[in-house]
Amino acid sequence: MTPTVVLPVLIGGLYAAGLYLMLDRSLTRVLLGFLLLGNATNLLLLSAGGPAGLAPLLGYAEPEQMSDPLPQALILTAIVITFAASAFLLALIYRSWRLVREESVGIDEEDRRVAARSGQDADEIDPDQLAPEDRPAGHADSLHGPHVEEPDGHLAVPSDDVDLARPRGGAR
Numbered sequence: 001m002t003p004t005v006v007l008p009v010l011i012g013g014l015y016a017a018g019l020y021l022m023l024d025r026s027l028t029r030v031l032l033g034f035l036l037l038g039n040a041t042n043l044l045l046l047s048a049g050g051p052a053g054l055a056p057l058l059g060y061a062e063p064e065q066m067s068d069p070l071p072q073a074l075i076l077t078a079i080v081i082t083f084a085a086s087a088f089l090l091a092l093i094y095r096s097w098r099l100v101r102e103e104s105v106g107i108d109e110e111d112r113r114v115a116a117r118s119g120q121d122a123d124e125i126d127p128d129q130l131a132p133e134d135r136p137a138g139h140a141d142s143l144h145g146p147h148v149e150e151p152d153g154h155l156a157v158p159s160d161d162v163d164l165a166r167p168r169g170g171a172r
Contacts, residue, residue: 007047014040025105027093034089038082045071045078 014036021033049071052060056069097103 006044011040011043011047014043027089027096027103031086031089031093035082035086038078038086041078041082042075047126051057 017038018033018036021036022028024033027056049068051067053067054065056066093103
């Protein structure tokens with residue numbers, strides 16, 4: 001059997017189209033791109049399996065006439081993974097549509113702010129010299145708002161856990 005160029009070109013075209021669709025801000029196109037990538041991967045695994053042969057059952061065919069069952073098992077696994085990830089993406093699209101009546105991802109202002117920063121290496125930056133909004137979350141000055149000292153001498157840090165009862169007399 002002579003090798004054909006159609007299958008590699010088809011696989012490359014599916015990968016290119018899937019990647020192009022995944023780079024869009026529309027979640028539906030991201031889903032379609034992910035499905036194309038999954039199908040391209042299945043075709044790649046199928047073509048890696050070699051020529052078709054007889055069923056890999058002992059006593060049914062000679063070992064050199066049997067087809068390799070590993071690519072078929074990998075394709076089944078890839079189908080299940082693609083299905084599960086597609087179901088998750090569909091749930092995200094549905095949730096996005098229910099919340100904002102739009103299924104495209106908007107431009108994030110935080111991304112714009114980070115992109116506008118100067119090109120310094122993170123190792124060269126001293127966290128104490130950064131503006132308060134640029135400091136890492138665990139930095140000592142990153143908590144804003146009123147800090148009230150309690151009668152036992154500890155600072156009351158503002159929290160979003162307003163429904164939780166405060167511990168009585170225990171260690172903090």
